[in-house]
Amino acid sequence: MSELGSNVLKGDQRSIARLISYVENGEIKASDIMKEIHPHTGKAYVIGITGVMGGGKSTLICEITREFRKKGKKVGIIAIDPTSPFSGGALLGDRVRMMELSMDEGVFIRSMGTRGMLGGLTSAVYDVVEILDASGKDIILIETVGVGQAEVDIIKIADTTLVTLVPGLGDSIQTIKAGVMEIADIFIINKADKPGIEQTVAEVESLVDIECLNKERRTPVLKTIAKDRKGIKDIIDNIENHKEYLLSSKKFYIKRKKRYETELVEIIRKRLMNFIFDESKFRNKIEILIDQIYKREIDPYSASDKILGKILK
Amino acid sequence: MVKKIRVLIAKPGLDGHDRGAKIVARALRNAGMEVIYTGLHQTAEMIVETAIQEDVNVIGLSLLSGAHMTLFTDVTKLLKKKNIEDIIVLGGGIIPEQDKPKLKKEGIIGIFGPGTHTEEIIEFINENVKI
Numbered sequence: 001m002s003e004l005g006s007n008v009l010k011g012d013q014r015s016i017a018r019l020i021s022y023v024e025n026g027e028i029k030a031s032d033i034m035k036e037i038h039p040h041t042g043k044a045y046v047i048g049i050t051g052v053m054g055g056g057k058s059t060l061i062c063e064i065t066r067e068f069r070k071k072g073k074k075v076g077i078i079a080i081d082p083t084s085p086f087s088g089g090a091l092l093g094d095r096v097r098m099m100e101l102s103m104d105e106g107v108f109i110r111s112m113g114t115r116g117m118l119g120g121l122t123s124a125v126y127d128v129v130e131i132l133d134a135s136g137k138d139i140i141l142i143e144t145v146g147v148g149q150a151e152v153d154i155i156k157i158a159d160t161t162l163v164t165l166v167p168g169l170g171d172s173i174q175t176i177k178a179g180v181m182e183i184a185d186i187f188i189i190n191k192a193d194k195p196g197i198e199q200t201v202a203e204v205e206s207l208v209d210i211e212c213l214n215k216e217r218r219t220p221v222l223k224t225i226a227k228d229r230k231g232i233k234d235i236i237d238n239i240e241n242h243k244e245y246l247l248s249s250k251k252f253y254i255k256r257k258k259r260y261e262t263e264l265v266e267i268i269r270k271r272l273m274n275f276i277f278d279e280s281k282f283r284n285k286i287e288i289l290i291d292q293i294y295k296r297e298i299d300p301y302s303a304s305d306k307i308l309g310k311i312l313k
Numbered sequence: 314m315v316k317k318i319r320v321l322i323a324k325p326g327l328d329g330h331d332r333g334a335k336i337v338a339r340a341l342r343n344a345g346m347e348v349i350y351t352g353l354h355q356t357a358e359m360i361v362e363t364a365i366q367e368d369v370n371v372i373g374l375s376l377l378s379g380a381h382m383t384l385f386t387d388v389t390k391l392l393k394k395k396n397i398e399d400i401i402v403l404g405g406g407i408i409p410e411q412d413k414p415k416l417k418k419e420g421i422i423g424i425f426g427p428g429t430h431t432e433e434i435i436e437f438i439n440e441n442v443k444i
Contacts, residue, residue: 013362017367087343090347093349095363103362111367115315115317
């Protein structure tokens with residue numbers, strides 16, 4: 001095994017961080033190390049946290065982590081913020097609410113930009129989960145970008161998905177219910193000291209009534225005040241209940257299989273894209289074809305045949 | 314393969330003035346970098362540990378309290394102690410002219426005071442970071 005791979009398995013922070021950079025940058029040497037560490041994965045429980053912007057996700061993660069640390073669990077945190085589609089840069093500020101965890105050796109936090117991915121995640125997130133898992137983390141918490149409607153990819157990777165809301169959203173619950181409201185395993189209404197809490201809880205409960213009709217499990221709706229550390233233990237208990245529920249049936253197996261399916265497709269997609277667009281000979285070919293499309297010498301479909309024909313043969 | 318320069322912007326010590334740090338963070342983001350912001354009141358240990366976990370190429374320290382001689386060099390000393398040689402350290406804030414040579418000797422390779430154009434910082438990082 002490579003030195004980097006074995007240091008990751010030992011839980012060395014610098015090695016974990018370096019390997020994450022390799023996968024994030026799509027460096028070729030990363031895939032060999034990812035192959036080495038895979039047999040050591042599958043032990044960590046993955047929890048996704050998604051929800052409205054400003055809903056207190058980072059503060060909740062900090063408090064949930066503290067609670068797991070009290071139980072002696074090692075925690076990995078992946079905090080995702082949007083990459084600017086214009087500059088390609090990103091301002092990653094989730095750590096501000098988690099700084100008190102930075103000196104805890106049982107916690108590893110990594111901030112990531114979406115780097116062009118839609119859906120609230122980054123394409124490297126599957127690899128990062130594997131790395132943190134292999135490094136011995138018991139719990140992996142993933143914070144998605146603040147969501148509106150379509151950022152629901154978190155369910156493809158998380159075992160338990162928490163959806164956070166805050167009081168006073170009013171009618172906007174109606175607008176977000178289509179996507180985000182359907183993916184919750186647990187609802188958390190944070191900032192429960194704010195006015196309008198009872199109305200928000202009632203609205204979410206009534207959505208749950210409809211959503212969970214004829215289902216064996218009803219999605220719990222919890223009230224928390226993360227900044228005052230209120231309601232956090234309740235979240236942990238409900239996560240553990242949900243885990244038991246998944247393990248008591250084939251649901252856990254189905255969920256994990258779904259994750260690996262998504263991961264495999266993602267790896268194939270990335271490698272194909274790299275093959276098509278990074279190889280300089282294809283790049284030149286594409287430039288010529290674009291020019292020909294512009295001049296109406298060829299249509300885009302025939303042009304794509306010319307590129308894909310070479311690969312599909 | 315898309316490599317991006319990753320920068321940690323940190324506020325060490327007891328200093329609540331973070332407008333400059335935030336403006337720099339924003340400018341670096343607009344220049345295509347990934348910028349991690351720590352918030353206020355960080356110790357050298359917290360800053361270095363964060364830099365390790367985030368695998369940054371640059372640490373940018375901002376301080377307006379006057380304690381830069383201690384707090385900036387605490388960071389570079391700790392980096393040296395941990396054998397971390399591939400992270401460059403920059404300083405910003407109210408830094409008197411006579412302190413600059415000593416800070417540079419201690420490993421704060423770029424110092425940017427009030428009135429610095431953000432372009433200057435971006436250029437400096439692009440010239441000094443190899444990714």
